[in-house]
Amino acid sequence: MKKRKERIDRGIKVRSEDIFALCSWREMLYLSSPRLLPIVGLLVLSFVLSLYWQKVLLSVSVIALLAISWDLLAQSGMVSLGQALFFGMGAYLAAIMNHYWGWSPFLTMPMATILGGLFCTVLLLPVLRLRGIYFAMVTLILPIMLVRVIEATRIFGGTEGISGLTPLPSRWFELYIIIVALLAAFFGFRRLMGSDFGLVLKGINDNDRSVMNAGINIYWFKAQALFIAGSVGAFAGAFMTHVYMFVGMPVFALDYSILPIAAAIVGGTGTFAGAMFGAFLLVPLSEILRGLGGLRIVFYGLFLVVFIVALPEGIFHYIQRKYHQFERWVEVEK
Amino acid sequence: MSASPLLNVSNLSKYFGGVKAVNAFSFKLMEGELLGFIGPNGSGKTTVVNLITGFVKPSGGEVIYRGQDITGWAPYKIVRLGIARTFQMVRPFYQLPAFKNMIIPLYSPRVKRMAGGKYGDRDAIALDLLEEVGFERDSFVAYKIASVLPQGYLKRLELAKGIALQPDLLILDELFSGLSLAEVASIVPIIEKLRYGGMTIIMIEHRLKELFRIADRVIVLNFGEKIADGLSKEVMESAEVKKAYLGSEED
Numbered sequence A: 001m002k003k004r005k006e007r008i009d010r011g012i013k014v015r016s017e018d019i020f021a022l023c024s025w026r027e028m029l030y031l032s033s034p035r036l037l038p039i040v041g042l043l044v045l046s047f048v049l050s051l052y053w054q055k056v057l058l059s060v061s062v063i064a065l066l067a068i069s070w071d072l073l074a075q076s077g078m079v080s081l082g083q084a085l086f087f088g089m090g091a092y093l094a095a096i097m098n099h100y101w102g103w104s105p106f107l108t109m110p111m112a113t114i115l116g117g118l119f120c121t122v123l124l125l126p127v128l129r130l131r132g133i134y135f136a137m138v139t140l141i142l143p144i145m146l147v148r149v150i151e152a153t154r155i156f157g158g159t160e161g162i163s164g165l166t167p168l169p170s171r172w173f174e175l176y177i178i179i180v181a182l183l184a185a186f187f188g189f190r191r192l193m194g195s196d197f198g199l200v201l202k203g204i205n206d207n208d209r210s211v212m213n214a215g216i217n218i219y220w221f222k223a224q225a226l227f228i229a230g231s232v233g234a235f236a237g238a239f240m241t242h243v244y245m246f247v248g249m250p251v252f253a254l255d256y257s258i259l260p261i262a263a264a265i266v267g268g269t270g271t272f273a274g275a276m277f278g279a280f281l282l283v284p285l286s287e288i289l290r291g292l293g294g295l296r297i298v299f300y301g302l303f304l305v306v307f308i309v310a311l312p313e314g315i316f317h318y319i320q321r322k323y324h325q326f327e328r329w330v331e332v333e334k
Numbered sequence B: 001m002s003a004s005p006l007l008n009v010s011n012l013s014k015y016f017g018g019v020k021a022v023n024a025f026s027f028k029l030m031e032g033e034l035l036g037f038i039g040p041n042g043s044g045k046t047t048v049v050n051l052i053t054g055f056v057k058p059s060g061g062e063v064i065y066r067g068q069d070i071t072g073w074a075p076y077k078i079v080r081l082g083i084a085r086t087f088q089m090v091r092p093f094y095q096l097p098a099f100k101n102m103i104i105p106l107y108s109p110r111v112k113r114m115a116g117g118k119y120g121d122r123d124a125i126a127l128d129l130l131e132e133v134g135f136e137r138d139s140f141v142a143y144k145i146a147s148v149l150p151q152g153y154l155k156r157l158e159l160a161k162g163i164a165l166q167p168d169l170l171i172l173d174e175l176f177s178g179l180s181l182a183e184v185a186s187i188v189p190i191i192e193k194l195r196y197g198g199m200t201i202i203m204i205e206h207r208l209k210e211l212f213r214i215a216d217r218v219i220v221l222n223f224g225e226k227i228a229d230g231l232s233k234e235v236m237e238s239a240e241v242k243k244a245y246l247g248s249e250e251d
Helices: A019-023 A025-048 A051-075 A083-099 A105-127 A132-153 A155-160 A171-194 A196-206 A208-212 A218-244 A255-267 A273-310 A315-323 B045-052 B075-081 B098-106 B109-114 B122-132 B151-164 B181-196 B208-214 B232-237 B239-246
Strands: A002-009 A325-333 B007-016 B019-029 B034-038 B060-065 B083-085 B169-173 B200-204 B217-222 B225-231
Touching: A025 A051, A025 A171, A025 A273, A051 A083, A051 A171, A051 A196, A051 A218, A051 A255, A051 A273, A083 A105, A083 A132, A083 A155, A083 A218, A083 A255, A105 A132, A105 A218, A132 A155, A171 A196, A171 A218, A171 A273, A196 A208, A196 A218, A196 B098, A208 A218, A208 B075, A255 A273, A255 A315, A273 A315, A315 A325, B007 B045, B019 B045, B019 B060, B019 B225, B034 B045, B034 B208, B045 B169, B045 B200, B075 B083, B075 B109, B083 B151, B098 B122, B098 B151, B122 B151, B151 B169, B151 B181, B181 B200, B181 B208, B208 B232, B217 B232, B217 B239, B225 B232, B225 B239
Parallel strands: B034 B200, B034 B217, B083 B169, B169 B200
Antiparallel strands: A002 A325, B007 B019, B007 B060, B217 B225
């Protein structure tokens, strides 16, 4: 008896987030569980993890924020190689406001978020006309330039950085503020890109001439996307500054540019969920591999290559497809 | 007639290196006219449209719209004044339903202004517009994703995107190319209806028979220059046009 594997996609009706979903508990659960998973998962994680892994969760969340911010820009037609610009800008702004002006973290973090987004947008405004690799090059160069400016002029502590910044009230506060921020940004971004505004941004990525032809000023829309993505990145930086109670030149390091991109690529671009998933995979992996010492980067790189070759669409897209499919063995002939 | 023209193009030129894509091209367009642009491939028809709509900056000459010099303006500003165009190559959002493809033009500031300061229900307006260009409402074809739509519907979608902007001047770049006779025949009445509604239209076309039936006036281009301008019938009789299209008799 020969058998073959049959794959069936779930009906569009079931997948649609429409009134049909209310037909049964099963359908409702089917639709809501992927959305509940990150919320419940993050809350449970915050309880069960040890102190060390709670610290790891903080950096995971920060990289996840930078990764979804990267994904937002990518979906709007701007490939950024400089997430470190947003991160470092937020980090330094928060440190300056805290160290020189004595503002509390509750004021520095929101202010650094907004001002960081604003400064990054203004810095990149002249190059919004550039597309693809040209835009990417400029974003790559800017954080490197800012580091050298700080080093050469010795402003803001120069190579020493600024230490002794005000910490956040407690470990739990740190955890929950970043979890709430991550979930808010994640679901907010998804909603944003699902709206008509998001459709215009996607249109700019897909065919900017056609969007211009609708009488829409694409540079104004790109600037808005840049501000949103920049603010989220700046928040991550401001948060980490107060967690470490220190800011220095490493906040502009290439790690903060490359790791979010790696997370988004491995997880799958264009959905935010993929980028977040990638961060939750790559950062802990890097921690686990710490025991390997010098070979750590080798194994890490190997892992990246294997995943990108095996699943170029990204892990999340693969999981998503499987989630919407039935698989069963059927008889072909007697 | 003493009325000033809607569009006055004078000495418009575009050189790409040494190539004169458009050379000292002038014409006047009156309100309510339906003007056809014809000419062999590479004669500069699309470049003229790109120059008028701001997608390409002219090397010389000027474009006056309603008495205002719009030469070299950004495309989005020109659209806001009321000049809309369709593209010869349709590039919709293939993964989105047809009516969702209408959202971008309906997000235009011009649409908001024409509706008196607010946008309204974009999905509903999109469905109405699509019905106007022949997406039959009963067949739910407007809900299908664009990648499964045949070329005829994609062209209609492109037309609907132009109409959505409620332009005073609509420029259609080879709307009929790649369509069957029957499809063309079903789109012609839509254009005629727009025109009787008061819209001024420029059509670039290779389908001469259909064009001559609806156009008031035809301009013939060859090697970037205007070689004939007049009523459809006169133009077709002109020896120079015959030569441009059919080749000279000596070869």
